[in-house]
Amino acid sequence: MAFARIGDQLLHYRLDGPAEARVLVFANSLGTDLRIWDAVAAGLDGRYRLLTYDKRGHGLSGAPPGPYPLDAHTGDLIGLLDQLGIERFGLVGISVGGMIAQALAARAPERVEALVLADTAARIGTPEMWNARIAAVEAGGLGAIADAVMQRWFSPSFIAERPVELDGWRNLLLRTPVEGYAGTCAAIRDADLSAAVATIARRTLVVAGADDQSTPPALVAATAALLPDGAFVTIPGAGHLPPIEQPAAFTHLLQRYFAEVGFA
Template sequence: MQATLAAGHALHFRDEAAADADRDLPALVFTNSLGTDLRVWDPLLAHLPGAGRRLRFDQRGHGLSDCPPGPYDIDGLADDLAALLEERGIGRAVLVGLSVGGMVAQAFAARHPERVPALVLCDTAHRIGSAEMWQQRIEALETGGLESLAEPILERWFSPAFGAERPAERALWRNMLTRTPLEGYLATCAAIRDADLTEGAAALTMPTLCLVGSADGATPPALVRELAGLLPDARFAEIPGAGHLPSVEAPAAMGRLIADFLKERKLA
């Protein structure tokens, strides 16, 4: 296991590169979604170009990373990412962010545009839901815990076909969700509740690929398309049949879109 300290708390990560990796390419750096950890990217990796370096990590309050007291905010989560990149000696990175991880990627890119040659924003937006919706979810979770909302969350994460055809896998993702530290989950909900990245979107001039599963119940295609419309150099694409976690449900299709985007921009 690999770990480093960011603002005094431990972050679990995996920093991987083939022996013949092209060191001139920017690293691919992945940021996970609410209720998952770095394993959410496992199915996708085999479908991406293999020439460069790949860094994944568990955001604070998730996976094996520390769970400091909340609430969190998106800028603080972006600071965690900055500290990790500094510790690993990564100067330039293509950020691949999923859901709240995509918000973190946007915040980091807004503050360090020279370090981000491109963005891949997956099932995310400039603003996700309303403050009232997130506050209601926080209060429900404080009362009933993650088990009480696990099924509605999974229905947004995955299409009905995924549960019908791959029930054992769905059970594992349910376990990951419900075993997330409640304090970390709630603190990250608060970060999403309080985040509105609309104003800064126009400053993200780097090439951006905005992806979304066509069956995403958390950040629907119309919302992700709206994000793409705010960005000066963005491309929008839907992944047919996938829910909120296309890296799990449709990794080959997602990988093709990312690979084509990176090759077109000479980043892979």
């Protein structure tokens, strides 16, 4: 395990792969940690130097009192990259990790050599929805919403056919600190990246699970349409977290896109 202190924020991260390879950075979703990328990392077969990390309030990273602005999440990642001496990189973000990726690519476009946005959008949900979610977890913990979240995270086939894995990922959600979950809900609630996304000139792959109930494909496609050069694709048989449900299909899309843009 590796840790870094970025200002007052403790971040847990993992950096694996050949030292001379191009760096590929992954940003995870609300209520998860860096382990959601394990199967994708295995499928990339040592071709990249992979940086995964637990954003603030998640996993083994610190969970300061919220709310968190999205800029704090973005600044954490930029600070981690700077501390590790990583100047240029490919960036893959999912859900709120995709919002972090959008914000970083708009803030520092010269550093991002390839960009993948998965199951995310420039604006997600309504303030009323996020306020209700925050109130629920503050009153009853993550258990108050866990079953509903599983319905949004995963496709009906995953829920029906892979109950043991479902229970494991539910445990991951339940172990997220309430402060971190609620603080990050506030970051999503308050973020509108529509104007920022329109400035991202780099060709971007935008991916949605066909059965995603958190960021439905139409919402993800609308964000792809804001990009000057966005390519939108869906993954059948996947909900909000294709790296868990369909890692081979997700990895194939990454490799095809990286070859297209010369990030190989």
